[in-house]
Amino acid sequence: xxxxxxxxxxxxxxxxxxxxxxxxxxxxxxxxxxxxxxxxxxxxxxxxxxxxxxxxxxxxxxxxxxxxxxxxxxxxxxxxxxxxxxxxxxxxxxxxxxxxxxxxxxxxxxxxxxxxxxxxxxxxxxxxxxxxxxxxxxxxxxxxxxxxxxxxxxxxxxxxxxxxxxxxxxxxxxxxxxxxxxxxxxxxxxxxxxx
Amino acid sequence: xxxxxxxxxxxxxxxxxxxxxxxxxxxxxxxxxxxxxxxxxxxxxxxxxxxxxxxxxxxxxxxxxxxxxxxxxxxxxxxxxxxxxxxxxxxxxxxxxxxxxxxxxxxxxxxxxxxxxxxxxxxxxxxxxxxxxxxxxxxxxxxxxxxxxxxxxxxxxxxxxxxxxxxxxxxxxxxxxxxxxxxxxxxxxxxxxxxxxxxxxxxxxxxxxxxxxxxxxxxxxxxxxxxxxxxxxxxxxxxxxxxxxxxxxxxxxxxxxxxxxxxxxxxxxxxxxxxxxxxxxxxxxxxxxxxxxxxxxxxxxxxxxxxxxxxxxxxxxxxxxxxxxxxxxx
Numbered sequence: 224x225x226x227x228x229x230x231x232x233x234x235x236x237x238x239x240x241x242x243x244x245x246x247x248x249x250x251x252x253x254x255x256x257x258x259x260x261x262x263x264x265x266x267x268x269x270x271x272x273x274x275x276x277x278x279x280x281x282x283x284x285x286x287x288x289x290x291x292x293x294x295x296x297x298x299x300x301x302x303x304x305x306x307x308x309x310x311x312x313x314x315x316x317x318x319x320x321x322x323x324x325x326x327x328x329x330x331x332x333x334x335x336x337x338x339x340x341x342x343x344x345x346x347x348x349x350x351x352x353x354x355x356x357x358x359x360x361x362x363x364x365x366x367x368x369x370x371x372x373x374x375x376x377x378x379x380x381x382x383x384x385x386x387x388x389x390x391x392x393x394x395x396x397x398x399x400x401x402x403x404x405x406x407x408x409x410x411x412x413x414x415x416x417x418x
Numbered sequence: 419x420x421x422x423x424x425x426x427x428x429x430x431x432x433x434x435x436x437x438x439x440x441x442x443x444x445x446x447x448x449x450x451x452x453x454x455x456x457x458x459x460x461x462x463x464x465x466x467x468x469x470x471x472x473x474x475x476x477x478x479x480x481x482x483x484x485x486x487x488x489x490x491x492x493x494x495x496x497x498x499x500x501x502x503x504x505x506x507x508x509x510x511x512x513x514x515x516x517x518x519x520x521x522x523x524x525x526x527x528x529x530x531x532x533x534x535x536x537x538x539x540x541x542x543x544x545x546x547x548x549x550x551x552x553x554x555x556x557x558x559x560x561x562x563x564x565x566x567x568x569x570x571x572x573x574x575x576x577x578x579x580x581x582x583x584x585x586x587x588x589x590x591x592x593x594x595x596x597x598x599x600x601x602x603x604x605x606x607x608x609x610x611x612x613x614x615x616x617x618x619x620x621x622x623x624x625x626x627x628x629x630x631x632x633x634x635x636x637x638x639x640x641x642x643x644x645x646x647x648x649x650x651x652x653x654x655x656x657x658x659x660x661x662x663x664x665x666x667x668x669x670x671x672x673x674x675x676x677x678x679x680x681x682x683x684x685x686x687x688x689x690x691x692x693x694x695x696x697x698x699x700x701x702x703x704x705x706x707x708x709x710x711x712x713x714x715x716x717x718x719x720x721x722x723x724x725x726x727x728x729x730x731x732x733x734x735x736x737x738x739x740x741x742x743x744x745x746x747x748x
Contacts, residue, residue, distance in 0.1 A: 227563070260570075261563040304559050311552040314538045333556030413551055414532030 224270040225337045229259035232273060234302075235295045244280060251276030264336065274362065286365040286386070293369020297377060308333075309374060310411045316380035316403055320344050320352055320371075339363070343393075350400045355393040364394035371398060379408025433520045434542055435504075439466050441515035443481040451540040452521060455502065455530075466519065470494040473503065485510055485517055494521070500533050502526055523547070528554060585655045587633060588640035596654035596662050600715045603666065603707070610707045611674050613663040614722035615643070615681065618699040618734045620659035631691045635698060642684045646677060662722075669706045671739060678702045678737035686735060699735035701726055709741055 236245045249257050252272035259265065278285045297306050308329075312322030322329075323342045330339050340357040347353060354371070356364040368386050375382040381402040387395040426447055429436045434451035448461040461469060472478045474493040484492075485508065492506040505524040510517045523530045527547055530536065541547045583595035591599070603610050617639060624632035636659070643653045643661060652664040668674065681700060688695040703725025707713045721740040729738040 260567050262560075262567045304555065308552060308556055308559075311548055311555075329552065329556075332553060334560050413536055413538070413548070414528070414530075 224265055224267050225334075226259055226261045226263045226265060227334065227337055229265055229270055229273070230261040231296060232270070232277075232292065233259050235292045235299075236277060238299060238301055239291070239295065240281065248273060248276045248280055251280060271361075285362060289362045289365035290369040290372075293366040293371075294373040295369070296366070297370055297373035306377065307411070309370070310377065316375055316378040316382070317400065319374060319378065320354070320398065323354060342367070352398040352400070353387075354396040354398060356396070357393050358389070364396060368396055371396065376406075377409045377411075379404055379406040381405035429518065432542060434540060435521040437461070437466060437519040437521065439516050439519065443467060443484070445469070446516070449521075451536070454536070454540060455496075455534050459498075469497060470504075471497050484508065488517075493524075500529075502530055502533065527551070588637055588655050590640050590644075590661070591652055591654040593654065593656040596652065596656055596664070597715065599652055599664060600718070603664070604713050604715060608666055608707070609669050611665040611668050611704055612707070612718050612722050613665070613674070613678065613702055613704045614719070614726045615661040615663065615700055615702045616726055616730070617659040617661075617685070618701055618730075620698055623696045623698060627691060627694055627696060631694065631696055634691045635689055635696050638689050639685060639698070639700075643681065646680050646684065662719075669708050671741070674704055674739070675737065678704065682735055682737060701729040701734050702737040703727065703729055703740065704737065705740040709744075 233245060236248060246257055252269065252275070254269060254273070274285055274288070277288060281288060296302050297309065309319070312326075312329075313319040321344055323344055327339045327341050330337050340359045340363050342357075343355045345353040345355065354367065356367060358364075364386065368384055371382070371384055375384075380400060383399040383401060385397050387397055389395075426438065429438065429447075430449060434449040436447075436449040437445055437452065438447040440446055443466045445461050445464050445466055453461055456469075459469075467479075467481060467484065471494065472484070472492060473495050475487075475490075478484050478487060478492070487508050488510050489507070492508065493503060494506050495501050495503045503524070503526045504521045506519050506521045508517050508519050522545075527550060531547075531551065538548055583591055583598070585592040600612075617635070620632065620635065623635055636655070639661075640653070640655065643663060647653060647663060647665070650666060651668075652666075654662045654664075656662050665674070665677075681702065685698060685700040688697045690696070703722045705718050705721035705725060707718060709721065710717055725738040725740040725743060728743055729736050732738065
């Protein structure tokens with residue numbers, strides 16, 4: 224698993240539950256180290272063990288924790304850079320949803336060895352969408368639920384999301400757009416590079 | 419009229435940074451994004467060369483010259499602040515004698531989006547500007563992550579190298595460090611003195627009081643050697659109870675004699691280890707780089723060794739200079 228993903232988990236746990244929780248998780252997962260390096264590649268096994276240890280430590284199901292991770296990635300001040308990259312996807316929430324088709328390619332443009340599962344948006348109507356995640360990275364669809372929810376807040380859209388689980392060969396997230404301009408949302412400035 | 423209106427609508431959709439100029443160079447119409455760059459200055463009615471100056475090609479300073487640049491890439495700049503540079507392309511309109519000039523930011527886009535607070539709506543749907551901005555931010559973030567990894571790796575490498583040059587028991591330099599330094603001094607043609615110091619009776623301390631006592635004695639001896647030398651002298655432990663001290667830019671025999679005398683005197687004092695006195699002494703042989711026409715590391719070390727051997731033969735706890743031995747022989 225790419226170091227950036229492991230590092231994201233580490234950052235989320237540290238910021239949400241504290242460094243001591245993260246240290247316990249690394250011990251529970253028998254990592255032998257505490258810090259993941261963002262630009263190195265690790266065995267997938269390690270990530271699996273970290274998530275298992277985290278689930279035991281917090282006594283919460285993995286899917287729930289991963290949803291929170293998705294929300295953290297968009298809404299926490301630590302992750303402002305990532306939120307901005309996602310906002311480049313479109314001017315409105317619906318445009319952003321459509322840009323998810325290109326997400327894996329966009330990610331590869333930035334970090335050539337970071338492979339995320341392919342996403343496909345199905346437009347059932349102007350208010351109803353389904354996002355299909357290929358299942359090559361377990362838990363990815365749960366993270367996406369959190370990302371979609373936080374991005375809706377970011378755009379000021381009101382949505383209802385549900386994780387429909389596995390259908391045929393992919394994980395389905397259904398998205399119902401109740402109101403596209405429900406609140407003001409957060410400001411996005413194309414040129415705000417000096418944070 | 420309808421024809422012109424259609425043309426203008428088309429231009430606004432496809433090229434939000436176009437200029438429509440008539441045969442006299444007067445701006446008839448300006449794209450919405452271009453106008454957004456000068457909110458206080460309506461562009462329509464102004465002369466195109468009064469608003470912009472041409473940077474490349476420099477030879478183009480008149481309107482006829484500009485109109486003749488059909489299809490060529492132009493570099494322009496606003497004459498007033500902020501003096502944003504733009505890329506441009508001239509497409510003449512033969513019927514009216516005017517031209518359409520399409521402009522874009524080129525590489526100045528990063529500053530432009532900030533200076534003018536541009537949004538996605540200011541670029542045409544096919545413009546790669548947003549993708550470019552995305553890439554710049556994504557690559558900067560990725561580069562930052564790589565850079566911080568590089569810094570940590572460099573720190574780890576320096577720490578590893580430092581360890582590899584250090585004798586872990588005494589904290590002095592090790593044989594490798596000494597070889598390295600010696601090679602360096604010779605390459606740089608520096609003058610220096612090299613002392614080879616051997617602890618007498620160290621083996622008996624080790625045998626009688628154990629390794630812990632031996633280690634203690636080595637650490638105390640190392641401390642004494644550091645105290646009796648200057649900060650830029652090099653003290654290295656090159657074997658069990660053998661040390662080499664290199665004095666850069668010091669070849670004055672009297673000074674060396676007096677340093678050696680102090681070292682021997684202090685190392686002669688019994689050291690107490692767990693209430694047990696450990697008695698050692700030191701024998702020293704010294705060679706000078708200046709004694710060799712072409713100094714070689716092996717020769718200088720050998721010379722110091724010969725002097726040390728003489729000191730041992732002369733009853734230990736004394737200092738001998740290689741130069742004195744040579745004089746005595748000849």
